[in-house]
Amino acid sequence: MKTxxxxxxxxxxxxxxxxxxxxxxxxxxxxxxxGTPLARRELLRLLLGGGALGGLRPDLxxxxxxxxxxxxxxxxxxxxxxxxxxxxxxxxxxxAAVGEAEIGGGVRAPAWMLNESLPSPLLRVRRGDPFRLxxxxxxxxxxxxxxxxxxPPEHSDGHPRQAVRRGNAYAYDFTVENRAGTYWYHSHTHxxxxxxxxxxxxxxxxxxxxxxxxLGLPSGEWEIPLLLQDRQVDATGRPNNxxxxxxxxxxxxxxxxxxxxxxxxxxxxxxxxYRFRILNGSSARIFRLERSDRRPLVLIxxxxxxxxxxxxxxxxxxxxxxxxxxxxDLSDVRVGEEVVLRSGGFRIPGGIEHLGAGxxxxxxxxxxxxxxxxxxxRQNIPERLRAPVGGPDPAAAVRERTFEMATWVDExxxxxxxxxxxxxxxxxxxxxxxxxxxQTEIWSFANDNIFAHPIHLHGTHxxxxxxxxxxxxxxxxxxxxxxxxxLYPSETVSVAVRFSAHTGLFPLHCHNLRHADVGMxxxxxxx
Ligand code: C2O
Ligand code: CU
Ligand code: CU
Numbered sequence: 404m405k406t407x408x409x410x411x412x413x414x415x416x417x418x419x420x421x422x423x424x425x426x427x428x429x430x431x432x433x434x435x436x437x438g439t440p441l442a443r444r445e446l447l448r449l450l451l452g453g454g455a456l457g458g459l460r461p462d463l464x465x466x467x468x469x470x471x472x473x474x475x476x477x478x479x480x481x482x483x484x485x486x487x488x489x490x491x492x493x494x495x496x497x498x499a500a501v502g503e504a505e506i507g508g509g510v511r512a513p514a515w516m517l518n519e520s521l522p523s524p525l526l527r528v529r530r531g532d533p534f535r536l537x538x539x540x541x542x543x544x545x546x547x548x549x550x551x552x553x554x555p556p557e558h559s560d561g562h563p564r565q566a567v568r569r570g571n572a573y574a575y576d577f578t579v580e581n582r583a584g585t586y587w588y589h590s591h592t593h594x595x596x597x598x599x600x601x602x603x604x605x606x607x608x609x610x611x612x613x614x615x616x617x618l619g620l621p622s623g624e625w626e627i628p629l630l631l632q633d634r635q636v637d638a639t640g641r642p643n644n645x646x647x648x649x650x651x652x653x654x655x656x657x658x659x660x661x662x663x664x665x666x667x668x669x670x671x672x673x674x675x676x677y678r679f680r681i682l683n684g685s686s687a688r689i690f691r692l693e694r695s696d697r698r699p700l701v702l703i704x705x706x707x708x709x710x711x712x713x714x715x716x717x718x719x720x721x722x723x724x725x726x727x728x729x730x731x732d733l734s735d736v737r738v739g740e741e742v743v744l745r746s747g748g749f750r751i752p753g754g755i756e757h758l759g760a761g762x763x764x765x766x767x768x769x770x771x772x773x774x775x776x777x778x779x780x781r782q783n784i785p786e787r788l789r790a791p792v793g794g795p796d797p798a799a800a801v802r803e804r805t806f807e808m809a810t811w812v813d814e815x816x817x818x819x820x821x822x823x824x825x826x827x828x829x830x831x832x833x834x835x836x837x838x839x840x841x842q843t844e845i846w847s848f849a850n851d852n853i854f855a856h857p858i859h860l861h862g863t864h865x866x867x868x869x870x871x872x873x874x875x876x877x878x879x880x881x882x883x884x885x886x887x888x889x890l891y892p893s894e895t896v897s898v899a900v901r902f903s904a905h906t907g908l909f910p911l912h913c914h915n916l917r918h919a920d921v922g923m924x925x926x927x928x929x930x
Contacts, residue, residue, distance in 0.1 A: 481669035481771060482507025484662055487525040487606055487628065488518075492536045492575075497524070497548070499604060500541040507666045512641040514664075515542055515602035522664040523606030525628055526588065528579050530612040534559070536575045540567050545592050546599070547573060550608060551724060552586035552706055552886050554862055557907025562861075563593035564831045580904060582792070582884075583615040584708030585628070585680040585726040593831065597655065597686050597916035601644045603664065606630065607682055615709055618785055621678040621730070627670065628680045631721075631769055633657030633688040633761070640666060655917060656688050658761035660746075660769050669771040674736050675778035678703075679729045679744075683721040686916040689751075689763060689855065689889065692727070693718040695743035696736070701784055704728030707864045707884025709789045718747055719880045722857035722889035724914035727880065730784055736774045744770045752873065753892035755853040763855070794866050794884045795901035799843040804836065808890065808913070808923070810852040821921055822854075822913060828922025834908060835925035843901040850890040856918065858896075859887040862909030862929060865898040887914055902929040 485507075497517045504514040504521035517523040528534060534555070540546040545568050549561030555577035558565075567573045589605030590596050599605070607628045620626075634657040637643040642661070662668040683690055692700065702714040705727055719727055736742055748766040811821040821828070827835060838844065845868070848858050864884035867877050873894035881888065888896050902909075912924030 476667060478669075480508075481667050482665050484627075484629075484668040484670040484770065485522065485665050487522040487630075487663060488520055489527050490518075490524045492526045492528055492534045493532065495526075495536045496539060497536060498539045498541060499546055501543070504603065504664065506641065506661070506664060507668070508640075510640055510666070513602075515599060515604050517604060517606070521603045522630060523588075523604065525606055526608045528608070528610055530579055530581065530583060530610055532579055534575060534577050534579050538567070538573045538575070540569055540571055540573075543569060544595050544599070545569075546604070547591050548575075548588050548605075549591035549861070550575075550586065550588050551859075552584070552726070552864075553579065553581050553608070553610075554864075554904035556905040557909070560861055560907070560909065561588075561591045562908060562910060563591050563829075566592045579610060581610055582708030583610050583612040584704055584706070585609055585682060585728055587682050587684065587724065587726065589684070591910075593829065594920050597920050598644070600632070600684065600686065600916055601634070601642065605684060607680065609680065610708070614789060618788060620703070620785075621676055621782065625675065626678045626680065628663070628682075629770065630663050630682050630684050631690060632661050632684045633686075633767075634659055634661050634666075635761070636666070655686055656761045656763060657685075660690075660767055662770050668769075669773060671775045672733055672772045673776040673778045674733050674738065674774050675780075676734060676782040676784065677731045679731050680726065681721065681729060682726045683723050685723050687723060687763070687855075689723070689749075689857075690721045690746040690767075690769065691718050691749050691764075692721055692769070693745060693747045694731075695741075695745055698732070698735075698742075701730040701732065702727060702880055703730055703788055705880060705883055706886045707792065707794070709792075710883045711789055711791055712787050713784060714879060714882070716879060720749075720878065720889070722855070722887065722914070723916070724857055724859055724887040725885075725889070732784065733772065733774060734778065734781055738774050738777055740774050742772045742774070743768050744772065751855055751891050753853060754855060792883050794864060795843045795899040797843070797845060797866070797868055797899040800845045800899060801842050802844040803847070804844060805847045805849060806858075806911070806925075808848065808850040808852060808854075808856050808858075810854055822856075822915075822918040822923035824911070824913075824923055824925050827925060829910075829912070829919075829924040830926075833926060834928035837928045837930055838902060840906050840929050841901065841903050843899060845897055846900050847895055847897045848888070848890055849895040850892060853892050854915070854918070855892065856890045856923070857887050857914040858890060858911070859914040860900065860909070860911050860927070862907070862927070863900060863902045863904060865900040868897045868899055870894055870896045902927075906930050 545566035547566040559575040559577040586608040590599035749764040873891040
């Protein structure tokens with residue numbers, strides 16, 4: 404018996420959930436898809452009353468704890484931030500295999516790695532250059548890599564149906580057409596992305612071009628790529644990758660944040676201007692990025708690359724899969740002082756993820772910056788950055804579509820959670836909607852359940868036009884071109900979208916990795 408949390412009237416017909424092998428293996432073949440709508444309070448009762456959450460008290464709902472702190476740690480408990488080895492994806496081979504990696508302080512932990520590295524290699528490529536890469540899979544699972552934010556043709560996009568078994572290879576070959584910016588690559592094996600990402604598969608992908616070079620932004624040691632991922636750790640400080648628990652109703656959020664695969668990271672800096680390229684590679688955790696000294700952050704780019712002008716903000720929210728490109732001015736910090744990049748506390752109105760240690764919105768330290776030397780030259784922050792970014796114009800829209808995010812809860816186990824879009828869960832080869840190439844459309848993503856959903860689209864970027872309900876406005880950092888947008892409970896976000904790169908089958912999905920793994924994903928056929 405399944406209880407439908409939201410969107411009952413739009414639910415799939417019986418069988419749609421039961422059909423997939425995944426659901427059969429997890430809940431048995433006789434899953435009934437009938438159910439009753441569930442009020443928010445009732446869901447809380449279900450989740451709190453039994454199963455994995457049985458021990459939690461309702462008052463914990465109010466608890467926003469400080470977890471994973473590094474600001475209180477002694478210097479010898481901190482680990483130097485690691486830089487990923489860099490590679491140019493032109494004739495590159497990435498070999499995926501099981502191994503062991505150092506996570507800081509000499510502690511080694513089991514990991515799944517690409518070319519024996521944790522963090523995974525950082526791929527650096529120029530716009531207009533070829534992207535030729537062969538993935539060799541030596542993992543026990545099927546694997547495919549996706550270039551998140553790039554818009555290659557279908558055969559090189561890393562659609563889940565392209566996953567290859569152990570002992571096999573997949574060849575990617577395309578030209579990089581995207582704007583200079585910070586992107587991501589990660590596993591897109593269906594049902595396994597949360598697991599693969601937790602184990603270490605996936606890294607940063609940076610696109611550069613001449614226009615950006617001309618700005619003379621901080622580079623070399625002044626450019627810090629930062630892949631942030633929350634982790635649960637065991638008593639020895641090693642990641643506790645409990646994906647066996649991945650059907651638990653409560654999202655799998657960690658109590659500590661690892662940066663570039665390092666636990667309790669610390670970076671020795673000079674008092675100057677840095678460029679931080681930040682990627683939230685977590686499964687479910689949202690960061691509210693801020694400086695411990697309350698000085699502002701200067702945003703220069705996001706998902707779709709460099710903005711037209713820089714934007715000064717006190718805090719910036721980064722949902723899973725979102726990227727922000729920042730200038731961090733440490734010139735006024737004295738030698739010997741420290742600045743902590745941290746995630747400020749927040750609550751999601753109407754959300755459920757505020758439970759216990761490692762709750763969504765808990766305050767967390769992300770990276771400690773220790774100023775060890777003075778820098779003579781002062782670098783200026785450019786205000787104007789790039790020519791207008793372009794993108795789809797809502798005035799040219801010819802069609803509107805609506806996507807409803809829905810969540811079900813299994814009444815028997817009370818811990819089983821299902822997520823879908825427009826009443827459907829993902830089917831590898833089914834085209835869920837057909838979209839004409841080159842036409843502008845307005846898409847509205849509606850979320851009337853209690854989870855936050857970062858919604859991501861392959862094959863193009865979009866412009867965020869409006870948000871109603873919840874926060875009620877487009878956030879300042881959601882300007883420019885985006886490929887992922889966060890929906891809080893009760894929010895509807897409208898975007899202007901146009902597929903102008905390639906025709907083919909491209910996924911639209913929630914980037915909460917567990918939600919995507921259980922099927923919160925549709926196939927868009929661009930034709
Ligand atoms: Cu980063 Cu289909 O995802
Ligand atoms: Cu993507
Ligand atoms: Cu989701």
